[in-house]
Amino acid sequence: MAEKGKKIPRQAMPEQDPKVRAHNFDEVPYGYDEKLAQLEAQRCLQCKKPKCVEGCPVEVEIPQFIKFIVEGDFAAAARQLKNKNSLPAVCGRVCPQESQCENTCILGKKAEPVAIGRLERFAADYERNNNLVTIPEIASSTGKRVAVVGSGPASLTLAGDLIKKGHEVIIYEALHTPGGVLVYGIPEFRLPKAIVAAEVDYLQKMGVKIETDVVVGKTTTIDELLEDHDAVFLGVGAGLPLFLNLPGENLCGIYSANEYLTRSNLMKAYKFPEYDTPIALGKNVAVIGAGNVAMDSARTALRLGADTVKIVYRRSRAEMPARAEEVHHAEEEGVQFELLTNPVKFIGNEDGWVTGMECIRMELGEPDDSGRRRPIPIEGSNFTLECDTVIVALGTRANPLIPSTTPDLKLNKRGYIEADPETGATSKKGVYAGGDIVTGSATVILAMGAGRKAANAIHEYLMGSA
Amino acid sequence: MYKIVDKKVMAEGTVCQLEVEAARVARKAKPGQFIVLRIDEKGERIPLTMAKQDLEKGTLTIIFQVVGKTTAHLATLEPGDALIDVIGPLGMPTHIKKYDGPVICVGGGTGVAVLYPITRGYKEAGNEVIGIIGARTKDLLILEEEMKGVTDDLRITTDDGSYGHHGFVTDVLKQILEERDDVKMVVGIGPVPMMRFVCKTTEPFNVPTTVSLNPIMVDATGMCGACRVTVGGKTRFVCVDGPEFDGHQVDFDELTQRLRMYVEEEKKSYELFKQKNA
Numbered sequence: 001m002a003e004k005g006k007k008i009p010r011q012a013m014p015e016q017d018p019k020v021r022a023h024n025f026d027e028v029p030y031g032y033d034e035k036l037a038q039l040e041a042q043r044c045l046q047c048k049k050p051k052c053v054e055g056c057p058v059e060v061e062i063p064q065f066i067k068f069i070v071e072g073d074f075a076a077a078a079r080q081l082k083n084k085n086s087l088p089a090v091c092g093r094v095c096p097q098e099s100q101c102e103n104t105c106i107l108g109k110k111a112e113p114v115a116i117g118r119l120e121r122f123a124a125d126y127e128r129n130n131n132l133v134t135i136p137e138i139a140s141s142t143g144k145r146v147a148v149v150g151s152g153p154a155s156l157t158l159a160g161d162l163i164k165k166g167h168e169v170i171i172y173e174a175l176h177t178p179g180g181v182l183v184y185g186i187p188e189f190r191l192p193k194a195i196v197a198a199e200v201d202y203l204q205k206m207g208v209k210i211e212t213d214v215v216v217g218k219t220t221t222i223d224e225l226l227e228d229h230d231a232v233f234l235g236v237g238a239g240l241p242l243f244l245n246l247p248g249e250n251l252c253g254i255y256s257a258n259e260y261l262t263r264s265n266l267m268k269a270y271k272f273p274e275y276d277t278p279i280a281l282g283k284n285v286a287v288i289g290a291g292n293v294a295m296d297s298a299r300t301a302l303r304l305g306a307d308t309v310k311i312v313y314r315r316s317r318a319e320m321p322a323r324a325e326e327v328h329h330a331e332e333e334g335v336q337f338e339l340l341t342n343p344v345k346f347i348g349n350e351d352g353w354v355t356g357m358e359c360i361r362m363e364l365g366e367p368d369d370s371g372r373r374r375p376i377p378i379e380g381s382n383f384t385l386e387c388d389t390v391i392v393a394l395g396t397r398a399n400p401l402i403p404s405t406t407p408d409l410k411l412n413k414r415g416y417i418e419a420d421p422e423t424g425a426t427s428k429k430g431v432y433a434g435g436d437i438v439t440g441s442a443t444v445i446l447a448m449g450a451g452r453k454a455a456n457a458i459h460e461y462l463m464g465s466a
Numbered sequence: 467m468y469k470i471v472d473k474k475v476m477a478e479g480t481v482c483q484l485e486v487e488a489a490r491v492a493r494k495a496k497p498g499q500f501i502v503l504r505i506d507e508k509g510e511r512i513p514l515t516m517a518k519q520d521l522e523k524g525t526l527t528i529i530f531q532v533v534g535k536t537t538a539h540l541a542t543l544e545p546g547d548a549l550i551d552v553i554g555p556l557g558m559p560t561h562i563k564k565y566d567g568p569v570i571c572v573g574g575g576t577g578v579a580v581l582y583p584i585t586r587g588y589k590e591a592g593n594e595v596i597g598i599i600g601a602r603t604k605d606l607l608i609l610e611e612e613m614k615g616v617t618d619d620l621r622i623t624t625d626d627g628s629y630g631h632h633g634f635v636t637d638v639l640k641q642i643l644e645e646r647d648d649v650k651m652v653v654g655i656g657p658v659p660m661m662r663f664v665c666k667t668t669e670p671f672n673v674p675t676t677v678s679l680n681p682i683m684v685d686a687t688g689m690c691g692a693c694r695v696t697v698g699g700k701t702r703f704v705c706v707d708g709p710e711f712d713g714h715q716v717d718f719d720e721l722t723q724r725l726r727m728y729v730e731e732e733k734k735s736y737e738l739f740k741q742k743n744a
Contacts, residue, residue: 174687176504176511176551184685213553215687219490239689243701250694250701250720252727259690267510267684273738276510276536277684278731352723399688401706 010112011040018332022302025188025270028329034074037122041069044114047106052116055104057449058157060084062101062116069119078127079134081120086160086203087153087448089128089195092121094186095445096323128198135205139166144462147172147229149216149402152180153444154435155235156199157451158458159208165459169207170229172214177266180237182444184266185258187296189303193265217401222409222431231430231458234417235451238436239399243392244288248346253280253354257289257297257393264300282389285309286357288343289393290320295327297391298335309335310385314342314362314375340364340375344382346390356384395441416440424454432458467548468503471525475541477606481531481576482541483517488552489524491516497583498560498678498710501528502686504551505539512536513683513705515580516555517609526552529579529608535735542743556686557709560676562587565650568594570642571617572635572664574656575601578609580678581655586616588653594618598638600656604629635660636667643671651676654713658722665713677713679704681724696720 013036015021015029032040044066052062061080068077081088097103097117105113127133144167148155151173159169177183179196204210214220216236225232241256243249255263260279263269267277285301287294290313301309311330313320316339320327331337340362347356361381364373398415410418410427417426417433424432434450436442472485491501500515518527532538543549562584569588573581578599589595597617601607602625614620621638622630631638635656643649652675654664661677668675681693681704688706695704698715702708 174553175685176553184689213551214490215553215556218554218556218687219494239687241689241691243691243694245701250696250724252723256691259684259692262684262690268508272731273735275508276735278728278735280727351726352720401687 008039008043010043010115011036011118013115013118018329018334021189022299022333023305025303027192028189031125032118032122034072034126037069037074037119038072040115041066041119043107044070045106051104051106052101052114055101057100057445058084058452060101060120065123066114066116066119069123074123074126075130075132077123078132081123082136085120085448086157087199087444088120089124090153090182090191090199091445091448092117092119092124093191093195094443096443098324100445128195133202135202136164138164138206141168142166142462144168144230145170145228146458146462147225147232149222149225149232149234150174150180150236150435150437151178151200151210152182152235152237152435152447154447154451154454155180155233156203157448158233158235158434158455160203160206161452161455162458163203163206163208165455167459167462169209171208171210172216172220172225173210173212174215175266176212178210178212180235184262185293185296187261187265187300189299190296215401217405222402222406222428226430230462231432233424233451233454233458234402234426234431234433234437235435235447236399236402236437238396238416238441240397241392242394242397244343244394246343246345248348248354249392251346251348251354252352253282253388254346254390254392255280257287257293257391258396260297260391261293261300264304270300270304279304280389281305282387283307284387285389285391286312286338286385286387287391287393288312289395290315290322290327291393291395292322292326293395294391294393295322295330295335297393299330299333301389301391302333302335306389310338310387311335312338312341312343312357312359312385314340315372316340316364319372338385341385342375342377347384354388354390356386357390358382359385396436397440398437414440422453423457424450425457430461467550468552469548470543470545471523473543473545476529476608477531477601479532479541481529481606481608483527483529484540484543485520485525485527486549486552487523487525488554491552491554492519492521492524492526495519495526495555496559497562497587499555499557500709501526501552501554502556502683503528503549503553505536505543506550509539509550510536511551511553511684511686513556513680513686515678515680517579517582529576531576534732535739538736538739553686556705558707560584560587560653560710562591564592567648567650568596568646569651569653570596570598570639570649572598572639572652572654572656573600573613574635574660575606576608577656577660577678578613581653582609582612582616584653584655584678585613589616596642597621598623598635598642600624600630600635602626634663636663639664640667643668643673649673653677658718658725661713662718665716665718669714675713676710677716678709679711679716679721680709681721682727695724
């Protein structure tokens with residue numbers, strides 16, 4: 001195999017033509033077929049000490065699952081993946097592999113790394129599409145009950161782990177559909193909702209119960225949950241959108257990315273009027289920020305029929321926090337970039353609708369605390385960017401709903417929950433937390449890693465106190 | 467699913483009252499809070515206020531006016547039908563306390579449904595409560611008996627003079643404020659123009675005035691910011707910071723404009739619904 005590894009180039013994943021896909025919500029890549037997957041899998045050197053595994057926050061058994069693909073036992077590959085990663089179809093799509101497993105792949109030193117993410121996606125899709133998903137063995141009941149608050153990636157991972165260990169697991173979700181950011185945040189064209197639903201269904205088949213429409217902090221509280229659960233996990237994400245606090249920001253047509261994406265993804269506003277929830281169909285859309293959420297917003301705006309969509313970012317291309325692949329996809333589809341540009345104020349018409357945004361050009365100065373060069377406004381460079389829809393994608397912070405009703409839950413200065421990075425244990429006995437509500441906005445896989453660690457810690461806590 | 471157990475049609479069929487099974491929400495609900503509901507899989511999430519709860523039956527009662535597709539659809543539901551989602555209680559409860567002077571509770575249209583539990587709260591806290599409720603015409607007036615039961619003095623107004631004082635709630639409010647200088651608090655809940663005029667009326671008398679806002683919402687848990695309003699120059703989220711605010715600080719112009727953000731889409735949706743159900 002080592003010999004072949006040198007000859008076979010990294011296999012590209014077929015995808016929809018950019019001109020076509022910019023007008024539909026279907027998934028962008030088609031994924032590998034069996035042939036391509038096996039070809040790519042053969043590139044893996046099957047390292048004895050695999051560096052790729054070290055690069056993975058949940059330590060997926062990468063060489064092993066790839067070996068099964070080489071051998072043509074795709075279902076076994078999927079099962080191997082699920083030993084460590086309960087959401088492989090999701091992670092194969094949205095993980096930043098280029099900075100994790102693929103970044104440490106030995107092949108990457110001289111050529112291109114094995115396309116681990118694409119193989120992961122292939123194996124998981126193969127298993128699901130061919131109805132080969134099997135329910136793993138569940139340990140006999142421990143008689144312990146765990147409440148899981150929120151149903152995003154951290155919670156789903158933790159729920160899967162704890163149910164297998166024989167605990168009763170009940171997920172409480174505030175929205176009407178489980179999945180958290182996977183359903184309200186990440187668009188259909190990047191992560192089809194049917195995949196999330198299949199993952200949730202899998203957990204339910206294992207015995208996880210899900211109660212939607214429960215806003216913890218309102219419908220019930222942590223203390224009330226502790227009355228009839230032995231432990232509580234908080235995987236509620238960082239749900240509060242940041243705004244710029246600039247004049248005119250409450251004009252009609254100005255959205256937080258959270259709102260824009262929730263309308264489109266969760267509420268299916270892109271199918272209005274078949275679905276009841278509307279969304280502004282801007283002709284000229286400005287997206288402020290350059291992270292993955294900004295790219296998702298910009299690409300959604302294109303698909304909703306915008307003539308122009310501009311990413312407005314105060315630093316330069318090199319500092320953009322989005323994955324290179326997302327930027328590349330956005331650019332291919334026609335998203336434009338107004339870099340080194342910062343909004344100063346919003347301009348509206350007599351109906352209160354946004355018509356433009358006064359911006360100022362920026363230049364990069366000395367590095368700041370984040371190590372990135374600090375953007376400095378160029379005096380007198382103000383100009384007006386015409387737009388009828390603005391999406392503010394500057395990130396999120398912690399939602400105070402739960403802390404405000406749980407006074408003994410310790411927070412850090414920024415309002416996130418203080419939790420032990422190894423166990424997720426909070427200042428409150430029996431209460432654990434993980435994911436964005438602890439770290440601030442991060443990735444799906446990091447949240448899953450936190451869910452896994454907390455699951456182990458909760459298991460020990462429950463069995464120790466048995 | 468949340469089963470509808472009772473229905474009353476009020477005010478010429480334009481206002482409806484539904485009693486819905488939602489024990490979890492009813493158990494926690496306090497005056498001033500609201501719920502979000504969704505009728506079915508393709509439905510939007512709309513905020514509505516609870517008029518009352520029945521803890522024994524585990525139900526809550528909502529009163530709404532038919533103003534668009536979702537409320538029109540809601541009005542076609544009958545006991546035995548069910549809503550796919552009822553979420554709550556949301557928002558902050560009314561800060562109810564005992565004042566050493568009268569509290570005036572002013573309600574217009576279906577705003578009276580929101581006002582009623584708050585009024586009851588003030589009464590139960592031992593306050594002298596004066597109620598003023600109004601509607602366009604007599605048949606549109608709601609909860610008169612209930613309001614009578616929780617006020618010391620209930621005044622009624624109709625725009626067309628078909629019942630009570632011929633004129634607006636603010637006429638009566640102004641008259642009371644001129645007669646009595648011991649009024650400690652005014653609560654005004656109703657359509658945005660009415661709330662604006664209530665605030666304009668109380669301002670020269672320096673009486674603290676609370677309004678309850680009902681902007682467009684999506685998740686209603688602080689996640690999206692659709693409901694943002696400017697209060698005292700600062701952006702607030704009505705869903706988590708409100709729904710009640712100091713009325714003298716609210717930017718009503720902005721609120722009015724933001725409520726009209728989807729006016730075209732709402733019209734289209736409603737027309738399609740009417741065609742389908744014609």
